[in-house]
Amino acid sequence: MSVDITSTFTGIKFPNPFLLSSAPPTESESNIVRAFEAGWGGVVTKTIGLHPVVNVYGAKAKFMRTSIDTAQVSMKKRPDAALHSSWNWELISDKTLDWWQPRIRRIKDGFPDRVLIASIMAGSGNDKELGHWQTLAKACQEAGADGLELNFSCPHMDRKDMGSNIGKDQGLCSVVTEAVKEVSTIPVWCKLTPATADIVVEAAACFRGGADAIVSSNTFPSLPVIDPETLEFEINVDGRVSSGGLGGPAILPMALAKMAQLTKAFPDKSFSGIGGISDLSQALSYFLLGCGTVQVCTAAMLDHAIGPNVIKKLNQQYRDFLEKQEAQGWHQLEDFRGLRRDRVVLQSEIRRPEAAEYNAGYEGVEGYAAPV
Secondary structure: OOOOOOEEEOOEEEOOOEEEOOOHHHOOHHHHHHHHHHOOOEEEOOOEOOOOOOOOOOOOEEEEEEEOOOOOEEOOOOOOEEEEEEEEOOOOOOOOHHHHHHHHHHHHHHOOOOEEEEEEOOOOOOHHHHHHHHHHHHHHHHHOOOEEEEEEOOOOOOOOOOOHHHHOOHHHHHHHHHHHHHHOOOOEEEEEOOOOOOHHHHHHHHHHOOOOEEEEOOOEEEOOOEOOOOOOEOOOEOOEOOOEEEEOHHHHHHHHHHHHHHHHHOOOOOEEEEOOOOOHHHHHHHHHHOOOEEEEOHHHHOOOOOOHHHHHHHHHHHHHHHHHHHHHOOOOHHHOOOOOHHHOOOHHHOOOOOHHHHHHHOOOOOOOOOOO
């Protein structure tokens, strides 16, 4: 039996389980076409709304790097610095639904074997806003989108009834999801914010509303650092800054913790993982926790905007991995998905050493004085 890098997720067959996430790389038709030509199995569009938005003046996204010697984190480009994270305060697409509809149709006509998921966002809390969600859903599916991703996670929307403010309210999560499912004939994914006390609560609400999958994590709310020389935020407009989203390598462990909570709470549900993925080593962590697909952003932005080298590497590494594991009967993702989910337990379930070895809970290593 040969290896199979395809993945069937929420009833949709993906050529491979690697997607470009809803972000700057997926803001245009040309970028999405280039992404499919490069080999991505799926693309989630930049979030589509009914009303145009206007982004802040100047740069909307930056990359932070850290120095090996000093551990300094800065957006300034420096020699011998390694990528730490991405930071952005970009809002949803500034293009209208009327702009997106024909482009979704053209993209699907050109790439019928690739998966195009439409990310959508509206307000909440009243019938008019719920109607906006339904209008967006019907328009995108009629244009040919394979699925819908509901943006309950954007960390920098000022409106109290949008983005992560929905994702922090289980009632809104459930009601909005249910409204979209009423009119949807294609799978519905809910993208949740990690900035919540217990992400399992909001995920449960989405599943009650009929969600087919949960996507996690969006970027973490954050501020850029202050330049010690100018005493100004490294990215600002007229000296002012607001909370933006942190992504990239820095959020990988935190995003994995959120995903472990979700997949352990709902082992029979579908999940798409995001956060810090640039090659298969990170993607495997999500797969082994139970994800059926993963999504990439920061690494792709740094690679010709849509990651042609990233996806080439991911696909080759995945094939090589499966070929290496054939001896133990692994030929596809379903053969090992979720295999390490049950290793994540409560702290009280971790074995303690014998009393003679305990040393009051501290190991006799750097930072602690030798026991008297």
